[in-house]
Amino acid sequence: MSSRSVEVSVVLPAYNEASTIRNTVETTLATLAEFLPADAFEVIVAEDGCDDATPEIADEMAAADDRVRHFHSDERLGRGGALERAFQAADGDTLVYFDTDLATDMRHLEELVESIRTEGYDVATGSRWMSGREADRPAKRGVPSRVFNGLARLFLRSDVRDHQCGFKAFDRDALQELMPAVQDQHWFWDTEVLVKAQRRGLRVKEFAVDWEPKGDTKVDLVRDVFGMGSQILRTWWELSVSPRVNRRVGIVAGTLLTLVAVLLMPLYLDPSEVVAKMANANATLVAASAVVYVLSWPLRGIRYRDILAEIGYDSDVGFLTGAIFISQTGNLVFPARAGDAVRAYVVKARRKVPYPSGFASLAVERVFDLLTITMLAGSVLVALVATGNATELLSVVVGDGGTGAGDAGQAGRTAVYLAGVVGALAIGSVLAIFASARSDGNRIEAALSRVSSDSYVSMVAGVLEQFVGDIQRVANDERAFASIAASSVVIWSLDVVTAVVVMRAFGAFDVLALPTLLGVAFFAVSVGNLAKVLPLTPGGVGLYEGAFTLLVVGLTPAPITGEVALAVAVVDHFVKNVVTVLGGLGSMLVLNVSLTEAVAESAESPETAESEMVNQ
Incomplete structure (x- = not known):
């Protein structure tokens, strides 16, 4: 504590305020002196990197007036981080801060201070949006502010009308209680501290202030989208959802949701159609195809173990195989491949793999998958061209298809075009990864700094840089790269063999010699899987069948009709989806993982991911 009997500490968060900081400090001192004894207050410049x-000016003022203190930081701490650091060192029992641009009329400072000092409130905040005193703000400021405050009130159940007004005061004991619970260290700090104060039953006073916008403002992609938006979701989950969800409830909900998704499959694939088509197939061979497909799953676990080991995280194959089952089930249930986020959550929750590394491992796996099936499809295509057998295939793809399977022809052409685009992107991704791995490093922060100067930049850049760095480590190790590539070839070969066994289950395919059968299967399955990479339908249903049917008809003799080819595609895809769902349900029960909880928590903010990354 200071030797002076300081009652009120005013903190001024400052970042590049050289043109205004002197006037702000002098105005603050003069205003405080109007209603407080001369030795009862201090002003702290919390200079944020x-x-x-600004640092030189703050030092000069602190040397000239013992009521002024300067806290310097060599790097950006963020608005919340700079405030907390200064509040911890402040001497007063009433802690105040406001923006250095003095947008809020300083005649309200006495009411702000006395709300805590004499009225007994725990938290006090000015408001630009209280009825009858609404600030006259330009649309580019007012509309985003109203939207943000509306979302905060809706999702966080806050009674405050203006969370981000930079004009607040706290009782020291109350703030000491709140700060450990506040996770954000940037612009969302203001909102989080108000919301959590209300949740803890603290007395919060919001009063109207006169406010005049100073300077210019603009929507900041990093701050407003990655920062503020994700923090509302993170806080909503923390306060409103997480306390009500236990393991048993989550597992039951996830299981029911998966079963509902299976029951809704008739919207995309009629079970009666599957049963009818299977009536013409050898049931023993269909069952054998499922066994072949099951064999590929431990290999997926081994490959994923190798990827994680390369970026510094060890785990057992059984657990990782279960995690993959769960994530692939999620991709069948949730839109836009949200199952990938489920796996990132599972390995984070059970194996302490931070989100950046979890998503990097998924990216590596996806690149190897795409590269492998692109290579398999490309090899068959090259062989077709070399033997002069590609003409009929080209006419089927470009022409009317002649599949004899209704809409499968058009779906097949769309799928083939999509597969070509995805294959090209896969090759481009591999080239980019190799080029990045051999560069001096990534320049993500420099790139983000071109579009944003906010303190969230370093936080977001840190997360992205770890993500890129993990991918680079795998690409730099030639032995690991070769091993993972080899296991990918075996995995996708088993996927093709599954389809071959289903094809054999339909007797018409006995007319094909084994080499031709394998060539057709490798091409049709690979292109079908490339087509379903884009999440246009749940599990790729429709795109896979269309591509498979179109290509089988185009590559085989006349006895192989479009109707038979479509039957094979439907049964093949059905077998693989059933194995995936059953494996996912079993893994959720064995690993005690909630699918719904995983999806929700995988939306955690980049800032929290960064803090975990730092603490590893």
Whole structure:
């Protein structure tokens, strides 16, 4: 504590305020002196890694007036981080802060201070949006502010109208209680501290202030989208959902949701159609195809173990195989491949793999999958061209298809075009990864800094840089790259063999010699899987069948009709989806993982991911 009997500490968060900081400090001192004894207050400049003359000016003022203190930081801490650091060192029992641009009329400072000092409130905040005193703000400021505050009130159940007004005061004991619970260290700090104060039953006063916008503002992609938006979701989950969800409830909900998704499959694939088509197939061979497909799953676990080991995280094959089952089930249930986020959550929750590394491992796996099936499809295509057998295939793809399977022809052409695009992107991704791995490093923060100067930049850049760095480590190790590539070939070969066994289950395919059968299967399955990479339908249903049917008809003799080819595609895809769902349900029960909880928690904010990354 200071030797002076300081009652009120005012903190001024400052970043590159050289043109205004002197006037702000002088105005603050003069205003405080109007209603407080001369030795009862202090002003702290919480300078947040400035690169202009703000530190020198603050030092000069602190040397000239013992009521002024300067806290310097060599790097950006963020608005919340700079405030917390200064509040911890402040001497007063009433802690105040406001923006250094003095947008809020300083005649309200006495009411702000006395709300805590004499009225007994725990938290006090000015408001630009209280009825009858609404600030006259330009649309580019007012509309985003109203939207943000509306979302905060809706999702976080806050009674405050204006969470981000930079004009707040706290009782020291109350703030000491709140700060450990506040996770954000940037612009969302204001909102989080108000919301959590209300949840803890603290007395919060919001009063109207006169406010005049100073300077210019603009929507900041990093701050407003990655920062503020994700923090509302993170806080909503923390306060409103997580306390009500236990393991048993989550597992039951996830299981029911998966079963509902299976029951809704008739919207995309009629079970009666599957049963009818299977009536013409050898049931023993169909069952054998499922066994072949099951064999590929432990290999997926081994490959994923190798990927994680390369970026520094060890785990057992059984657990990782279960995690993959769960994530692939999620991809069948949830839109836009949200199952991938489920796996990132599972390995984070059970194996302490931070989100950036979890998503990097998924990216590596996806690249190997795409590269492998692109290579398999490309090899068959090259062989067709070399033997002069590609003409009929080209006419089927470009022409009317002649599949004899209704809409499968058009779906097949769409799928083939999509497969070509995805294959090209896969090759481009591999080239980019190799080029990145051999560069001096990534320049993500520099790139983000071109579009944003906010303190969230370093946080977001840190997460992305770890993500890129993990991918680079795998690409740099030639032995690991070769091993993972080899296991990918075996995995997708088993996927093709599954389809071959289903084809054999339909007697018409006995007319094909084994080499031709394998060539047709490798091409049709590979292109079908490339087509379903884009999440246009649940599990790729429709695109896979269309591509498979179109290509089988185009590559085989006349006895192989479009109707038979479509039957094979439907049964093949059905067998693989059933194995995936059953494996996912079993893994959720064995690993005690909630699918719904995983999806929700995988939406955790980049900032929290960064803090975990730092603590590893």
